Amino acid sequence: MADNDKSGTENSRGSTRGRTRRGRSDDSRKPSDTPGAGRKPASGGNARGKASRHDEQRSAKPGGGSRPPQKAQRHGRNDARRSGGHGGSRGDTLLYGLHVVAAALRNPRRQIRTLYATGEGMERLGELARKPGLSITPLPADELARRLPRDAVHQGVALDALPLPPLALDRVIAIQPAKSLVLALDQVTDPRNLGAILRAAAAFGVNAVIVPERRSAELNGAAARAAAGAIDIVPIVQVVNLSRALERLKQAGFWVMGLDGDGERTLGESSPGDRRVLVLGSEGSGIRRLVGETCDEIVRIRMDPRMESLNVATAAAVALYELGRR
Secondary structure, three states: OOOOOOOOOOEEEOOOOOOOEEOOOOOOOOHHHOOOEEOOOOOOOOOOOOOOHHHHOOOOOOOOOOOOOOOOOOOOOOHHHOOOOOOOOOOOEEEEOHHHHHHHHHOOOOOEEEEEEOHHHHHHHHHHHHOOOOOEEEOOHHHHHHOOOOOOOOOOEEEEEOOOOOOOHHHHHHOOOOOEEEEEEOOOOOHHHHHHHHHHHHHOOOOEEEEEOOOOOOOOHHHHHHHOOHHHOOOEEEEOOHHHHHHHHHHOOOEEEEEOOOOOEEHHHOOOOOEEEEEEOEOOOEOOHHHHHHOOEEEEOOOOOOOOEEEHHHHHHHHHHHHHOO
8 A cells, every 4th residue: 555644744643541632623613513622543542743734824914915826836737726536526636547547437427528548558448448438638648747746646547537426325324235334534634544545445345435525635636546446436425514424324223433542442352233334533633522422432453552653544444454354
């Protein structure tokens, strides 16, 4: 799995001896999801995570000289301006990389605009590049690179596609088998961490992933690339209020487990039923208080005390493997 903790701040501490931290505010201001004292992050402890770049933005000082507006990006590097690859986004999305593009082409729910490809990229896609009705624009590698974020590893292919249509939670619940594993992410804001978690979810048989509409990483090119096609494999449900979504899952017979360093039992000691939900908290603050109170139980990952932290994506992979093998 690719390294998805580039900044060094997106990790979760594993010690159960640390004090709990206060959760972050929820922009949606929903009463049932208002944060209080936050729980520890996914692998089980506090984090030294810095504030996200979104939280670091400040307005110009009153009475002083305002900062000049930021210039628009040039040279066709428009991926940062394109919104996420899932329902509810504000435009189309540019996907790149062989596995990402191949998964999107195989997904019947994905509406494709144009495939951009080099000659080598076309050969790598094989039969998928000959999909009926597919619009293809041949490009040399340097021109394709100019249409993507700097240093993007495109492998000769990129796809201009519409975001996936939204999925209703009740619809997803209705089609779940008797034995089902659902993953809920509480404000995971780093796109590479989100992509790595989705990749692990696809690898370990997760039936659906639930994320909040706000305070969650967008499913854009960076997340899609890190997910290696998982965005088009695992159903993703965006909800307004995560606590209410968990209550709805509990009504449908799911046992909800939060992953946190203060858990009384380890994940291996827990005895969930056939219908299970695993909740992971944000990289910095962990599971918010009301989300944690909605869980049926809080569990932790057993770790060597000499190592106090796990990246949230790593914690997700460990926990999903443990649950998936039962």
